[in-house]
Amino acid sequence: MSKKWLYGFFGILLFVVGVLIPQGKALAFHDVPSKYETEIRYLIDRGIVKGVPGGDFAPDQIVTREQAATMVGRALGLDGDRRNTVFYGVDSNSYASGYIQSAYEKGIITGYTDGTFRPKKQMTRGEMAYLISKAFSLSDQSPVHYDDLQSSGSQYEAINKVTTAGISNGYSDGTYKPTHSITRTEFSLLVARGLNANFRVSQDNNPLEERVVTAGILNARSGPSTSHSIIGKLSRGTTIEVYSEQGDWLKFSYGSLEGYVHKDYTAPKTSGSRTIAIDAGHGDGDGGAQGNGVLEKEINLKVAKRVQDYLENSGIDVVMTRSDDTFVELGDRVTYAVNHNADTFVSIHSNSFSNPNVSGVETFYSSSALSQRASDSKRLATFIQNRLVKAMQSNDRGVKDVPYKVIDDTPLPSALVELGFVTNDSDASKLGSSYWRDRAAKAIYQGIIDYYNWKG
Known part of the structure; x- marks a missing residue:
């Protein structure tokens, strides 16, 4: 028997069986992502997750079906003794055979119609949902929607259950990607959330x-x-x-x-007694910027009305300078806000430029006024900009001091938001999307709340 074969055998054995890691030694793995250190350490300390040959955690390594069965089996305390299974190709020589057979007997896993389990096949996010929902006996469902998933069928039910339970969620673009493979980090998080409710996330990130x-x-x-x-x-x-x-x-x-x-x-967080004016730029015959099949006045109004909903649901009174496709003179917008006792003013716009490569979010304020109003306006613009850049995943064009009439003529702390460029393909795609408009609206709302809380 060659030394090379022995080294390979013991390397595999280390990955499968692992070494007993004393309490508090979870950080022996230098490559555990710091963002998920708590959840992964929780599993390591309990012997559920173990290292790969070389002593690393290997966070981005793809999980196979037999590895998933082994991790879930350890988490549930199933019998992992090697033995023959009901599946062709998985006998007592397989390190995962005990956990696979135990999980089968518990009704947690099933094989393929040809009687195989395909242990070396990569686990997908859709298969993961089946496994996790059965392993942790999940039954509750709720209104869940993903853009790449039909809202019916057994796969949808499994994904719905893990989402409702706060064990798994989708991506920022509104998809779930059920056919994508899953990494050791991702699968570890799901198991940790299944075992410990403190790690769970809220549905739709609420x-x-x-x-x-x-x-x-x-x-x-x-x-x-x-x-x-x-x-x-x-x-x-x-x-x-x-x-x-x-x-x-x-x-x-x-x-x-x-x-x-x-x-x-x-x-x-308390909203206090607040009234804010939300101004959807342009309207009626003044369509504003247009490009790539989207029109500014429509984008502005749709986002503004969603901002209104978010603010009113948090207890803040909202004054809308326009709530439909009408045009209001710039000076009249300011007068309307002041006459309706607004304490703050936010105008929502979309941008354009001759160069289609120009993209990103920017927010304006005007300093050509009393110093306190100017200072407050800059704070308001900064809070909104910070939230928008992150929510829209866009180029940060910064906060700028420009005396646009609608924010310059008002005595109120005010900001003018440019959501993105309709003349840029990527920005326009987002501005034309209901999903991204809602993200923009929520970000503006959160920026306003940040400002009010700062203001006290």
Whole structure:
């Protein structure tokens, strides 16, 4: 027997069986993603996830069907003793045979119509949904929609169950991608969420609550203690979305930043008594910019009305300068807002340029007014810009001081938002999409809330 064969055998054995990792040694794997350190350490400490040859975690390695069965079997405490199975090609020589047979007997897994299990085949996100929903006996369903999935059939039901339970969710473009393979990191997260409800995410990324940062600068960490690494910083007045509590720590998200903050440095979000004017630019005969099959006045109005819904649902009064396809003179928009006791003014627009390669989000304010109003306007514009860039996944063109009439003539703190360029293919595709319009609206709403919380 050659040494090369022995080394290969023991390398496979290390991956399959793993070494017993003492409590607290989870970080021996140097390649565990810091963002998911808590969930993966939870599995490692329980012997559910083990390393690959060489001692790495291998976060991006694709999971096979036998590896998935083994991880779920360990998580559920199934009998993993090697033995013959009901499937052709999976006998007692297979390291995963015990877990595969046990999972079959429990009704957790099934094979193919030809009597095989295909253990080396890569696990897909759709197959994962079947496995996880059965492994953790999920039954609840809710109104769930993914753009690439028909809302019926057994696969949809399985994906619906794991989504409703907060174990899995889709991508930022509104798809689920059921035929895509799944990595060790992704599958580990699903198992951790199945075992521990504290790790679960809310359906459609809707938070359990919103809280406001009260510290001057608050460290965001990769896990629920000060021993975890700092992954970002949040300023006073920032509104975060909270998904779960672990002791004194909150699992949160803010744009693309996800992590943990200490609860003592946050406070429940309150809207207070506020009235904001939302101005959908252009209207009627003034269509505004157009290109790539989209028209500015229509984009502006659709986004503005969704902003209105978000704000009113949070208890803020909204004054709309127009709610349908009509035209209002610029000066009259300002007068209408002031006469209806608005304390803030936000105008929504879409951009254009002669060069179709120009793209991105930008937000304007005017400083040619009283210093406090100018300072507040800049803050408002900055909060909205920060939220929009992240939500739209767009080029950040910045916050700019330009005396556009509709924000220059008003005595109110005000900002003018340019959602993107209708003359750019990528921007126009988003601006014409109901999904991306809603993301833009929610981002503007969150930016306004950030401003109000900062304002106090």
